[in-house]
Amino acid sequence: MSATLSFAGAERAADFAAVHATAFTPSWSARDIVELFDGVGVFGLLADAPGPVGMMLCRVVADDCEVLTIAVDPQARRQGVAHALVQAALLAAAQAGATAAFLEVAVDNPAAEALYAGLGFRRIATRRGYYSRPGGQEVDALVMRIDLNAALP
Ligand SMILES: CC(C)(COP(=O)(O)OP(=O)(O)OC[C@H]1O[C@@H](n2cnc3c(N)ncnc32)[C@H](O)[C@@H]1OP(=O)(O)O)[C@@H](O)C(=O)NCCC(=O)NCCS
Known part of the structure; x- marks a missing residue:
C-alpha cells in the first residue's frame, strides 16, 4: 500500500483515535490521546492513504523506548503499513537516544507477535493476566525487546 508516514501529535488526536477504534475495544478517545501527548517523551506516527489508516x-x-500502541485499519492490513510504522518509530527512538525498545503483546495475538518477531523483537518475559478483556477474561502478555544498537544500520 502506498501510505504516507508522518510524525504527528495532539493536533491529529482525532485521527489517532479513529484508527485505534478500528482495532481495539474499548479504544482510546481523542481526549485520551491528547493526554498521552502531554507525557514526557511521547511521539506518534500516522499512516495516511490518503485518510488515516495506521497509527502508532x-x-x-x-535509554528505553516503549511501544504504547499500534493499529492498522482492517481494510489496510497485510500491506506493510505496520512494518513501516515500527521501522520508522525505532529509527526515531534511536535518534532520540534509546538503545532498546520494549512492548507487550497478548499471547492470543499471533499477528502482532509475528510482526514484531519479523522486525527483530525477541520474547524476554511473560506477564500473567496483564490484559483484562471485556467480560473480565484475563490474558497474559509477552514482553518483547529489541536492541536498537544491533538492529539498526
Ligand atoms: C498487528 C497489526 C498492527 C499488523 O498490521 P499490518 O499493517 O497488517 O501488518 P503488516 O502488513 O505490516 O505485516 C507485517 C508482518 O506482520 C505479520 N502479520 C501481520 N498480520 C498478520 C496476520 N494476520 N497473521 C499472521 N502474521 C501477520 C506478518 O509477518 C507480516 O509480514 P508478511 O505480510 O510479509 O507475512 C494489525 O493486524 C492490527 O492493527 N491489529 C489489531 C491491533 C493490534 O493487535 N495491535 C498490536 C497490539 S500489541
Missing part, C-alpha cells in the same frame, strides 16, 4: 504511539524515557 511510543514513549522514549532515558
Whole structure:
C-alpha cells in the first residue's frame, strides 16, 4: 500500500483515535490521546492513504523506548503499513537516544507477535493476566525487546 508516514501529535488526536477504534475495544478517545501527548517523551506516527489508516504511539524515557500502541485499519492490513510504522518509530527512538525498545503483546495475538518477531523483537518475559478483556477474561502478555544498537544500520 502506498501510505504516507508522518510524525504527528495532539493536533491529529482525532485521527489517532479513529484508527485505534478500528482495532481495539474499548479504544482510546481523542481526549485520551491528547493526554498521552502531554507525557514526557511521547511521539506518534500516522499512516495516511490518503485518510488515516495506521497509527502508532511510543514513549522514549532515558535509554528505553516503549511501544504504547499500534493499529492498522482492517481494510489496510497485510500491506506493510505496520512494518513501516515500527521501522520508522525505532529509527526515531534511536535518534532520540534509546538503545532498546520494549512492548507487550497478548499471547492470543499471533499477528502482532509475528510482526514484531519479523522486525527483530525477541520474547524476554511473560506477564500473567496483564490484559483484562471485556467480560473480565484475563490474558497474559509477552514482553518483547529489541536492541536498537544491533538492529539498526
Ligand atoms: C498487528 C497489526 C498492527 C499488523 O498490521 P499490518 O499493517 O497488517 O501488518 P503488516 O502488513 O505490516 O505485516 C507485517 C508482518 O506482520 C505479520 N502479520 C501481520 N498480520 C498478520 C496476520 N494476520 N497473521 C499472521 N502474521 C501477520 C506478518 O509477518 C507480516 O509480514 P508478511 O505480510 O510479509 O507475512 C494489525 O493486524 C492490527 O492493527 N491489529 C489489531 C491491533 C493490534 O493487535 N495491535 C498490536 C497490539 S500489541
